Amino acid sequence: MLPSPSSPSPARWFRTLRRTKSTEQSSKLSLSVCTELLRKSREALASGRTLREEFRLSQLEALVRMLVENEDEFVDVLHKDLHKPRFETVLSELILVKNEALFAVNNLKKWMNPEYVARSLVTSLDECFVVSEPLGVVLIIGSWSSPVQLNLVPLVGAVAAGNCVILKPSEISSHTTELLQRLIPSYLDTECYHVISGGPSDLTDLLELKFDHIFYTGSRATGQQVMQAAARSLTPVTLVLGGKNPCYVDRECDVGIAAQRIAWARFHNAGQSDVAPDFVLCHTDVQARLILALRSCLLQFYGPEPRHSASFGRLVNAELFTHVRDLVLASGKVAVGGEMDEAEKYIAPTVLTDVLESDPAMQQEIRGPVLPIMTVYSADEAINYIRRKEKPLCLYVFSSDRKVISNMMTCTSSGSFCANDSVLQSMMVMLPFGGVGASGMGSYHGRCSFNTFSHRKSCVLRNTRVECVTYLRYPPYEDRSLSLMMWASSLSRRSQAWCQIL
Amino acid sequence: MSMEKQAVERARTAFLTRRSRPLEFRAQQLKALQRMITEKERDIAAALKLDLNKNEFQTPLYELVGLESEIQLALEKLPEWAAPRTAEKTLLTISDEVYVQPEPLGVVLIIGAWNYPFALVIQPLIGAIAAGNAAVIKPSEVSEHTARLLGELLPQYIDKDLYPVVNGGVPETQELLRQRFDHVFYTGNCAVGKLVMEAAARHLTPVTLELGGKSPCYIDKDCDLSIVCRRITWGKYMNCGQTCIAPDYVLCDQSIQGRVVEEIKKALKEFYGDDLKTSPDYGRMINQRHFKRVTALLEGETVALGGESDEADCFIAPTVLTGVTGSSKVMQEEIFGPVLPLVSVGSVDEAIRFINQREKPLALYVFSYDSKLIKRMIAETSSGGVTANDVLLHYSISALPFGGVGNSGMGSYHGKHSFDRLSHLRSCLIKSLNMEAVNKVRYPPHSAKKLSWARFFILKRVRLGTLGRLALLAAFVALAALVAQRFL
Numbered sequence: 001m002l003p004s005p006s007s008p009s010p011a012r013w014f015r016t017l018r019r020t021k022s023t024e025q026s027s028k029l030s031l032s033v034c035t036e037l038l039r040k041s042r043e044a045l046a047s048g049r050t051l052r053e054e055f056r057l058s059q060l061e062a063l064v065r066m067l068v069e070n071e072d073e074f075v076d077v078l079h080k081d082l083h084k085p086r087f088e089t090v091l092s093e094l095i096l097v098k099n100e101a102l103f104a105v106n107n108l109k110k111w112m113n114p115e116y117v118a119r120s121l122v123t124s125l126d127e128c129f130v131v132s133e134p135l136g137v138v139l140i141i142g143s144w145s146s147p148v149q150l151n152l153v154p155l156v157g158a159v160a161a162g163n164c165v166i167l168k169p170s171e172i173s174s175h176t177t178e179l180l181q182r183l184i185p186s187y188l189d190t191e192c193y194h195v196i197s198g199g200p201s202d203l204t205d206l207l208e209l210k211f212d213h214i215f216y217t218g219s220r221a222t223g224q225q226v227m228q229a230a231a232r233s234l235t236p237v238t239l240v241l242g243g244k245n246p247c248y249v250d251r252e253c254d255v256g257i258a259a260q261r262i263a264w265a266r267f268h269n270a271g272q273s274d275v276a277p278d279f280v281l282c283h284t285d286v287q288a289r290l291i292l293a294l295r296s297c298l299l300q301f302y303g304p305e306p307r308h309s310a311s312f313g314r315l316v317n318a319e320l321f322t323h324v325r326d327l328v329l330a331s332g333k334v335a336v337g338g339e340m341d342e343a344e345k346y347i348a349p350t351v352l353t354d355v356l357e358s359d360p361a362m363q364q365e366i367r368g369p370v371l372p373i374m375t376v377y378s379a380d381e382a383i384n385y386i387r388r389k390e391k392p393l394c395l396y397v398f399s400s401d402r403k404v405i406s407n408m409m410t411c412t413s414s415g416s417f418c419a420n421d422s423v424l425q426s427m428m429v430m431l432p433f434g435g436v437g438a439s440g441m442g443s444y445h446g447r448c449s450f451n452t453f454s455h456r457k458s459c460v461l462r463n464t465r466v467e468c469v470t471y472l473r474y475p476p477y478e479d480r481s482l483s484l485m486m487w488a489s490s491l492s493r494r495s496q497a498w499c500q501i502l
Numbered sequence: 503m504s505m506e507k508q509a510v511e512r513a514r515t516a517f518l519t520r521r522s523r524p525l526e527f528r529a530q531q532l533k534a535l536q537r538m539i540t541e542k543e544r545d546i547a548a549a550l551k552l553d554l555n556k557n558e559f560q561t562p563l564y565e566l567v568g569l570e571s572e573i574q575l576a577l578e579k580l581p582e583w584a585a586p587r588t589a590e591k592t593l594l595t596i597s598d599e600v601y602v603q604p605e606p607l608g609v610v611l612i613i614g615a616w617n618y619p620f621a622l623v624i625q626p627l628i629g630a631i632a633a634g635n636a637a638v639i640k641p642s643e644v645s646e647h648t649a650r651l652l653g654e655l656l657p658q659y660i661d662k663d664l665y666p667v668v669n670g671g672v673p674e675t676q677e678l679l680r681q682r683f684d685h686v687f688y689t690g691n692c693a694v695g696k697l698v699m700e701a702a703a704r705h706l707t708p709v710t711l712e713l714g715g716k717s718p719c720y721i722d723k724d725c726d727l728s729i730v731c732r733r734i735t736w737g738k739y740m741n742c743g744q745t746c747i748a749p750d751y752v753l754c755d756q757s758i759q760g761r762v763v764e765e766i767k768k769a770l771k772e773f774y775g776d777d778l779k780t781s782p783d784y785g786r787m788i789n790q791r792h793f794k795r796v797t798a799l800l801e802g803e804t805v806a807l808g809g810e811s812d813e814a815d816c817f818i819a820p821t822v823l824t825g826v827t828g829s830s831k832v833m834q835e836e837i838f839g840p841v842l843p844l845v846s847v848g849s850v851d852e853a854i855r856f857i858n859q860r861e862k863p864l865a866l867y868v869f870s871y872d873s874k875l876i877k878r879m880i881a882e883t884s885s886g887g888v889t890a891n892d893v894l895l896h897y898s899i900s901a902l903p904f905g906g907v908g909n910s911g912m913g914s915y916h917g918k919h920s921f922d923r924l925s926h927l928r929s930c931l932i933k934s935l936n937m938e939a940v941n942k943v944r945y946p947p948h949s950a951k952k953l954s955w956a957r958f959f960i961l962k963r964v965r966l967g968t969l970g971r972l973a974l975l976a977a978f979v980a981l982a983a984l985v986a987q988r989f990l
Contacts, residue, residue, distance in 0.1 A: 046858075051881070087948035091956055117901035128899055133884055135907070212908065224703055231699035234692065234711070236912040241706070254935040264945050301946040311946035400935055409930065413605060416929040421941075425931040430590040431600060436607070436926045437684065441708040443927070456914070458902035459880055461873070462892040474736055475773035475783035 041164035044191035066187040077175035083314035093148040104160040127461040132454040134162035136212030143217040144170035157449025238442030247277030250399035251285040258398040259293030265422035270313030271369035275426040281382040315345040324368030331361035391437035506677040509666040516663035517636040538659040549647040555786040599932040604925040606634035608684030615689040617744040619645035629920025710913030715863035719749035722870035731765030737893030742785035743840035747865040787816040796839030799832040862908035939986030
């Protein structure tokens with residue numbers, strides 16, 4: 001039952017006014033529009049076309065074509081939104097999605113086939129298998145920091161699994177969202193897949209509707225809101241949430257190489273990444289060297305004036321700029337960088353030292369090109385610090401001592417873990433990627449995406465003609481039948497089914 | 503501090519000591535659980551008899567044998583389940599370690615149901631222990647004797663700080679749900695399922711919800727109805743119909759309905775004798791509230807078989823209703839009682855349409871000799887699980903994940919699936935601080951040439967044996983040297 005539309009309040013009226021200013025093609029995010037799109041999607045689903053392998057393959061291939069044929073346009077909009085260099089757009093956005101789509105195309109047949117499970121003595125006459133089916137209509141809410149990848153990688157999974165999708169990219173990366181709204185209907189089936197856009201207040205309205213799965217990438221606060229709304233309709237969710245990803249630099253380590261890898265991870269996309277190291281816990285013995293190495297790396301990467309480097313990004317909007325600027329001004333000491341320009345939303349790659357746990361930069365997620373370095377006196381101290389905080393999405397450690405790496409891994413928990421590098425584990429098609437605890441639930445990438453957007457249905461096809469063994473299970477129950485059953489079940493101890501006696 | 507909060511804090515403190523992690527400890531706890539089941543079988547059966555009039559032969563069959571099998575499986579497979587799971591590599595990570603490491607989540611809350619009060623608490627507990635977690639166990643207060651027994655027995659056999667039992671009613675459950683857990687595992691009904699998920703959402707806690715629904719049972723015209731009806735009778739009236747995957751209603755052609763009723767009548771006589779009420783094998787409704795709920799569903803319906811009831815004894819005879827339509831009262835909610843409506847459908851198409859108009863059920867049953875029809879039913883409907891030509895079976899095969907979809911729940915368990923569900927599968931990439939030359943392609947300042955190199959490395963995936971890997975590594979090193987020359 002649809003909630004009745006509320007009477008037009010001034011705020012709502014102004015919102016509507018703002019929306020009508022956007023391009024003709026964009027779908028305005030009003031509740032009635034969404035309801036209509038949902039209805040269309042359900043109808044498309046009921047038609048059964050997404051169940052066919054050829055259909056899913058054709059859609060995935062069309063997606064790849066969309067990325068290849070419009071590469072320049074994507075580079076352009078990402079440059080407008082985030083000042084993203086071509087290299088980063090192609091590598092960390094377009095190729096990533098293409099990779100996922102091609103992986104799905106190459107494996108779809110296998111994934112769609114029923115998986116037969118081990119048979120036992122009595123079930124040898126039966127077929128036992130698990131078949132994957134679409135969940136239905138999936139809502140994907142992507143974040144703005146890597147707007148192409150964060151929207152289209154889950155889309156690949158949802159399409160491969162045979163769902164219909166309503167995709168809601170972030171309004172913050174507005175140029176990219178607009179491009180997706182324009183391109184996707186030209187490449188993908190317009191009944192099954194829809195792109196909508198809107199602001200945070202529109203999300204509340206959207207979440208009133210009933211979907212079969214909600215995939216959300218973003219902040220913890222909104223993640224909670226999404227899950228609470230989903231609870232009301234028993235909708236499963238996948239949440240990939242941001243936080244502070246710790247990075248421990250051990251005294252036994254090649255500081256030069258560590259600095260390069262950390263600097264690349266932290267300052268690409270001007271620090272606006274869910275997976276980059278958020279802060280460094282540095283062993284006191286190597287801190288000075290690390291800072292020097294970072295300084296030299298940054299010089300090598302972006303030159304003496306990063307503002308003029310084509311390889312360095314900008315903050316996505318004024319709000320974020322202010323947030324990051326305030327963090328820098330209130331935390332520790334600037335060891336490298338620190339220059340800012342509000343008009344350009346530019347903050348130079350900045351390294352902070354003498355940072356305390358209570359500083360804002362160590363309390364809040366940064367989301368900008370700022371790397372605080374906090375001193376620790378041992379790996380154990382780093383571990384204790386990490387364990388005091390919420391479980392992060394990613395955890396990094398740089399050390400050439402295997403014991404340190406192993407210890408760090410076993411004594412902490414995080415969505416994913418990478419030793420001696422960063423970010424890469426979130427880009428690999430064969431590693432599930434997701435959070436744990438406050439950094440989220442569920443995972444995706446590769447086969448994992450397919451499973452996330454499927455219902456894995458267990459099926460047993462029994463033979464009707466052989467009844468004799470089953471007699472044991474029927475009442476009246478007596479001692480005799482019980483001991484027969486216990487004997488039969490002792491045979492079953494070796495196998496995976498106690499249905500022997502059933 | 504409330505008792506519930508204390509129990510949770512104690513469990514968390516115990517978890518943080520890390521003693522639940524070593525495999526030997528987990529195996530020891532599972533073996534203790536096994537001992538408890540073996541040594542206390544009589545007490546368990548007695549409690550279940552008081553709660554649900556389950557007889558002493560039913561209990562081992564349906565509650566305990568399954569659990570013992572799961573424990574055996576977990577003990578045997580634990581080293582394999584808990585070991586790192588290697589993943590495929592790309593050219594770029596050929597010299598690295600890439601794997602998924604299962605880890606415990608932390609403190610799991612297990613909320614049991616009253617219909618199989620022992621099994622529905624112990625089965626998830628087996629998974630929780632095997633995965634290295636602590637667990638707070640909240641048995642259903644409705645099956646009060648079993649709840650009390652669990653509260654007495656579990657601390658005698660397994661670690662009482664890691665696995666506390668918290669008993670109580672709605673206020674105690676609400677207090678528990680206010681605490682923070684790392685996973686909440688709930689078995690029960692949809693309404694409470696929503697509340698559980700909402701409470702969990704406040705802490706961003708993942709949930710597994712094993713809920714219910716109306717599990718349809720389609721009978722094709724050309725079937726050996728005596729076998730079919732015997733199987734349906736067994737599954738439907740077991741535990742007085744109070745089984746979440748019992749066939750809730752039957753869809754069949756009008757022409758065979760008469761025979762279906764006859765065959766069910768025959769099967770009932772075989773199972774329970776002439777006087778059902780005195781049969782030790784026939785159960786009772788759990789309490790008066792459910793008794794009244796189910797008897798109310800009979801109002802205005804055509805009773806083809808049974809219909810007798812005795813409120814004082816919470817007895818409802820196995821009942822079959824005919825002439826039931828989609829809008830009948832009995833078709834609006836999960837029956838969870840010994841009442842079987844027969845709904846007429848003219849064809850399998852009509853049956854599929856009927857099923858798809860309703861919420862996705864926990865189980866779906868189809869009886870037919872035509873395997874094409876069965877496969878079609880599976881492909882065109884959705885449900886938690888399916889058993890064809892029998893009932894309930896997909897529950898008992900540990901290799902098959904058991905769970906719901908849509909309104910019938912989310913998440914699944916049994917066997918390895920319990921272990922995986924109650925673990926965090928953490929992706930790990932272990933690199934070394936060398937081979938930096940190759941990495942240089944990704945660093946700024948960016949150039950078109952670097953971009954083409956990067957495309958090459960990232961897009962390729964390999965599936966190789968050790969020898970192949972070594973050969974490729976050698977080629978790779980040579981390549982890396984070449985790349986280093988160009989970019990250094």
